[in-house]
Amino acid sequence: MVEVDQAFIQAAEHRPKLDTIEIEGIPLIDLSLSDTRDIKLLVSEIGNACKNWGFFQVINHGVPLQFFTQINIAAKTFFDRPIEEKTKVKRDEVNSTGYHESEHTKNVRDWKEVFDFVLKDPSFLPASHEPEDKQLKALRNRWPENPPEFREVCQEYAREAEKLCYKLLELIALSLGLPSNRFHGYFDDHTALMRLNHYPPCPCPELALGVGRHKDAGALTIVAQDDVGGLQVKRKSDGVWVPVKPTPNALVINVGDTIQVWSNEAYESVEHRVVVNSERERFSFPVFFFPSHYVMVKPLEELVNEQNPAKYKEYNFGKFFAARTRGDYKKLELENIQIRDFKII
Numbered sequence: 628m629v630e631v632d633q634a635f636i637q638a639a640e641h642r643p644k645l646d647t648i649e650i651e652g653i654p655l656i657d658l659s660l661s662d663t664r665d666i667k668l669l670v671s672e673i674g675n676a677c678k679n680w681g682f683f684q685v686i687n688h689g690v691p692l693q694f695f696t697q698i699n700i701a702a703k704t705f706f707d708r709p710i711e712e713k714t715k716v717k718r719d720e721v722n723s724t725g726y727h728e729s730e731h732t733k734n735v736r737d738w739k740e741v742f743d744f745v746l747k748d749p750s751f752l753p754a755s756h757e758p759e760d761k762q763l764k765a766l767r768n769r770w771p772e773n774p775p776e777f778r779e780v781c782q783e784y785a786r787e788a789e790k791l792c793y794k795l796l797e798l799i800a801l802s803l804g805l806p807s808n809r810f811h812g813y814f815d816d817h818t819a820l821m822r823l824n825h826y827p828p829c830p831c832p833e834l835a836l837g838v839g840r841h842k843d844a845g846a847l848t849i850v851a852q853d854d855v856g857g858l859q860v861k862r863k864s865d866g867v868w869v870p871v872k873p874t875p876n877a878l879v880i881n882v883g884d885t886i887q888v889w890s891n892e893a894y895e896s897v898e899h900r901v902v903v904n905s906e907r908e909r910f911s912f913p914v915f916f917f918p919s920h921y922v923m924v925k926p927l928e929e930l931v932n933e934q935n936p937a938k939y940k941e942y943n944f945g946k947f948f949a950a951r952t953r954g955d956y957k958k959l960e961l962e963n964i965q966i967r968d969f970k971i972i
Contacts, residue, residue, distance in 0.1 A: 634736040635835040641733075643859075643868070643902040645833055652872050653680050653860060653879075658794075659687035666801075673795075674802030677882050681897030682860045684877040689794070690787040692876055694780075695851055698823070701780040702910050705771060706740060706825040716769040718743060723952065725769040732839035738903050739826045739837050744768045746785050746819040752920050753943075756950035756964075763920070766818075785821045788849050788914040792819070795847055795880060796916075803890055805929060810846070810889070816919040818948070819845075824911045826857065829903040837901035837909070842965075843883035844951050845917040850879040855909040861898040868900070884966045885918060888939045891926035896966075920945030940969045 637643075654676040660666060676683035705713070710728075718725035728740040745766050754762035770778040793814075797807040826837040837857055852858065858871040858879065871879055887896040903909070918924070925941035950964040 631829070631831045631835055635738055637735055637834060637836055637839065641735075641836075641840060642834060643832070643836060643900075645902070652869060654683040655874060655877065656683050656685050657687050658685050658689070670798055670801045673798045677799060677802065677886075677894040680860070680863065681895050682871070682879065682881045682899070684871070684874050684879050685795075686874070686877050688791055688878050690784070690791060690851075690878065694784045694787060695876070697780045698784045698851070698912055699853060699910055701774055701777050702742075702823045702825065702912070704774040705742060705777055705823070708771070708773060712771070712773070713740075716742075716771050718769070721764065722766055722769070724766055726771075732836075732841050735836075735839050737838050738829050738835045739824055739901075741825070742823040744770075744781060744785075744821055746789055746821060746914075747817065750818045751816065752818055753945040753949045756946055758946065781821065781823070784851075784912070785914060788821070789819065789916075791849060791878070792847055792914065792916040795849075799847075799882070799886065799894070803893060803930065805927070809927070813846075813918040813922045814916070816921075818917040818920055818945070820915045820917065822913050822915070824901075824909075824913070826901065826903050826909040826911075828905055828908055830905060832903045832905050835903060837903045840898050840900045842896045842898055843881060843915060844885070844948055845883040845915045846885040846889075847916040848881050848883060848913050849916070850881075850911055850913040852879065852911040853909060855904070855907050857901045857903060857909050858911070859900050859902060861900075863895065863897060883915075885924055885944065888924050888966055888969075889927050889930075891930045891935060891938055893930065917948065918944045920948075936971075938971055939966065940971055942966075942969050 656672050713726045716725040718727045724743050726742050730737045749765040749767045751763045754764045796810045800809040801807050829835055854873045856873050859868040862869050882894050884896045886894055922944045923941050924944050926937040931937045
């Protein structure tokens with residue numbers, strides 16, 4: 628990635644404005660409880676953040692802080708390896724785990740390179756997005772030889788992030804007036820994925836994006852990021868792109884399309900993107916918490932009534948995800964499938 632070719636260049640209306648302005652950021656929520664801070668207050672804060680922003684940051688989240696340092700070091704060591712070495716574990720359309728340097732978002736190439744692995748190895752997804760194709764494919768992780776500690780560091784962090792995913796799902800369920808374990812059954816054979824993102828310095832950051840505007844397909848995303856910054860959230864109230872300022876030891880959380888449907892739009896999956904800069908590389912580490920491939924996603928019965936009828940038709944998560952990821956490798960003629968394609972009203 629030495630120069631910007633046409634594949635990276637965003638349409639004029641989607642290019643970032645790089646002038647930095649101070650804007651009130653997404654909510655910061657302390658997950659710890661005390662004599663002055665009870666579960667009701669925490670649940671209320673989670674609910675308000677999900678409703679008003681779709682994004683928030685959390686501190687005192689229980690993920691050991693030394694794991695942040697370890698995974699940053701491991702990621703930099705891996706991405707600094709020669710391209711010939713990284714492509715030994717290159718992912719493809721059949722097995723989407725491993726290294727990839729030419730991902731597309733909204734049919735424009737992202738200014739980044741990534742390494743992906745599934746939390747459950749193997750994980751199972753539909754072999755294709757075609758409804759009549761009943762075959763499954765197994766996703767099995769591919770690990771590089773160097774650095775030697777890479778696999779262990781990644782898996783240790785992922786195990787802690789997975790625990791936090793369940794904790795956050797419980798808080799979100801409570802905020803919707805549901806039992807705390809209401810969502811758990813959808814994740815018995817979850818297809819969760821962790822990604823290591825590397826955004827190299829970009830000579831023309833006003834033309835390209837690290838990740839183009841998009842919404843996340845799953846239930847929750849948990850992101851650890853370094854101190855460089857670049858993540859931006861599209862504010863619901865006015866459409867302004869708001870930077871997510873890195874907060875030491877915090878994790879960034881956003882609700883995805885699946886929770887938007889389950890909640891019947893009480894909570895909304897919000898567009899976000901990543902801007903790049905010309906001076907500093909950036910690393911981030913999202914965990915995408917996806918349900919089991921066989922889960923049929925629809926508004927929860929408890930949240931639907933005559934006054935608030937279901938806003939979405941039922942769809943199969945695995946098929947939806949298979950269709951969504953078709954454009955990761957190549958430019959498509961049409962935009963990938965979105966939950967709006969299942970909208971009733």
